[in-house]
Amino acid sequence: MFKKFNAKQVLEDVNFDIRPGETLGLCGKSGSGKTTVGRCIVGLEIPDSGEILFGGVDHLSKGKMGSSIMGTGIQMIFQHPETSLDPRMKGLDSIIEPLKIHNKCTREQMYDKAMELADMVGLSMEHLNRYPSQLSGGEIQRIVLARILSIEPQLIVADEPTSMLDVSVQAQVMRLMQRIQEEKGISYLLISHDIELLYQVCDRIAYLEAGRIVKMEEI
Ligand SMILES: Nc1ncnc2c1ncn2[C@@H]1O[C@H](COP(=O)(O)OP(=O)(O)OP(=O)(O)O)[C@@H](O)[C@H]1O
Ligand SMILES: [Mg+2]
Numbered sequence: 001m002f003k004k005f006n007a008k009q010v011l012e013d014v015n016f017d018i019r020p021g022e023t024l025g026l027c028g029k030s031g032s033g034k035t036t037v038g039r040c041i042v043g044l045e046i047p048d049s050g051e052i053l054f055g056g057v058d059h060l061s062k063g064k065m066g067s068s069i070m071g072t073g074i075q076m077i078f079q080h081p082e083t084s085l086d087p088r089m090k091g092l093d094s095i096i097e098p099l100k101i102h103n104k105c106t107r108e109q110m111y112d113k114a115m116e117l118a119d120m121v122g123l124s125m126e127h128l129n130r131y132p133s134q135l136s137g138g139e140i141q142r143i144v145l146a147r148i149l150s151i152e153p154q155l156i157v158a159d160e161p162t163s164m165l166d167v168s169v170q171a172q173v174m175r176l177m178q179r180i181q182e183e184k185g186i187s188y189l190l191i192s193h194d195i196e197l198l199y200q201v202c203d204r205i206a207y208l209e210a211g212r213i214v215k216m217e218e219i
Pocket of ligand 2: 032035036159
């Protein structure tokens, strides 16, 4: 895919695949275009040209920016935990909201499903009763994960999901993501400038330099 912002060519012939169940790392310097790649994949940006194939279907051909993301099985985790959740919603409601939107289950099943998801990400009822401002960054990323998992995605684009967390919590959240991947077979595109982290958790690493993939490394 190709993408320009104003006159600046930000992505230049970026071309790669993500295999089922794998973790593909995407690394590169600040400004190299990592977030833009992720946003294009989930449909938050539209590339100027190119295809994004998901299950054999070009999801750009649906045309409407952002509209198909929630339904397509591709979800994104953003870098800043505090901006990922509605500050007026308690944790439980944040987890239940996508279940409501996508009619994934009946009203009675929603609560049980939310509790099951909370349990999966290691949160208690006490956490679910709090607003984002009353939760730590790590706890918020867990709620974000539970919320995303409720839609049963096949691919999660995780844009620096732990870079705002301190080192010990970083490791906890990464372990949790790995455990969930083993259980559910989800693919991850893990965006990070932390090469050590990528070496620990990825199957392959793609290196982005000034909007081009310059190397693809099998780990
Ligand atoms: N909406 C936008 N409008 C104009 N320019 C943009 C927009 N989004 C990104 N850019 C520019 O595109 C380039 C790539 O940005 P991007 O956020 O993808 O980089 P990144 O690799 O994720 O960087 P970082 O590691 O700092 O997060 C930057 O020069 C940025 O200023
Ligand atoms: Mg970025």
